Amino acid sequence: xxxxxxxxxxxxxxxxxxxxxxxxxxxxxxxxxxxxxxxxxxxxxxxxxxxxxxxxxxxxxxxxxxxxxxxxxxxxxxxxxxxx
Amino acid sequence: xxxxxxxxxxxxxxxxxxxxxxxxxxxxxxxxxxxxxxxxxxxxxxxxxxxxxxxxxxxxxxxxxxxxxxxxxxxxxxxxxxxx
Numbered sequence: 644x645x646x647x648x649x650x651x652x653x654x655x656x657x658x659x660x661x662x663x664x665x666x667x668x669x670x671x672x673x674x675x676x677x678x679x680x681x682x683x684x685x686x687x688x689x690x691x692x693x694x695x696x697x698x699x700x701x702x703x704x705x706x707x708x709x710x711x712x713x714x715x716x717x718x719x720x721x722x723x724x725x726x727x
Numbered sequence: 728x729x730x731x732x733x734x735x736x737x738x739x740x741x742x743x744x745x746x747x748x749x750x751x752x753x754x755x756x757x758x759x760x761x762x763x764x765x766x767x768x769x770x771x772x773x774x775x776x777x778x779x780x781x782x783x784x785x786x787x788x789x790x791x792x793x794x795x796x797x798x799x800x801x802x803x804x805x806x807x808x809x810x811x
Contacts, residue, residue, distance in 0.1 A: 662758055663758050663763070663764075664754075664755070664756040665754070665755055665756075666752070666754040666755075666756070667751075667752070667753055667754075667774075668750075668751070668754075669749070669750070669751050670752075671747070672748040672749075674746055680781075680808065685781070686778070689777045693773045693777060694770070697764075697769070697770045698770075
């Protein structure tokens with residue numbers, strides 16, 4: 644999976660270019676008619692909880708999205724980090 | 728960020744096609760000469776710990792990789808889930 648190429652391919656605003664960013668993606672690929680493991684929502688909540696614990700940023704520094712298409716569901720978090 | 732297109736674009740073996748999968752990616756984009764936040768290794772460890780808590784699979788069901796290129800570092804976990 645060529646993540647380097649993928650993340651580089653993002654359109655950047657001038658603000659984003661100058662900032663550090665952290666991106667988290669959780670993707671679930673199901674087979675057939677399965678609805679996915681029952682723990683999936685809790686697992687995602689806990690992953691987000693870990694990120695929140697380490698990174699305190701204002702709400703407008705966080706972009707959150709869910710993408711769905713038959714069989715594939717992707718939860719994405721994109722955080723612009725504060726200056727160190 | 729078109730994650731759907733991205734994850735779909737992966738080459739699949741016949742075994743992977745028939746199985747459910749969970750994928751986790753943590754990407755860090757730095758600016759200039761910064762080495763990244765000091766909490767980054769601990770944050771990643773905790774994220775992996777959360778995944779391990781929910782998903783018990785044999786070692787050969789987990790693919791783990793780190794990709795680096797100047798300014799961008801991506802940690803990826805790809806898990807083939809057991810049949811439900």
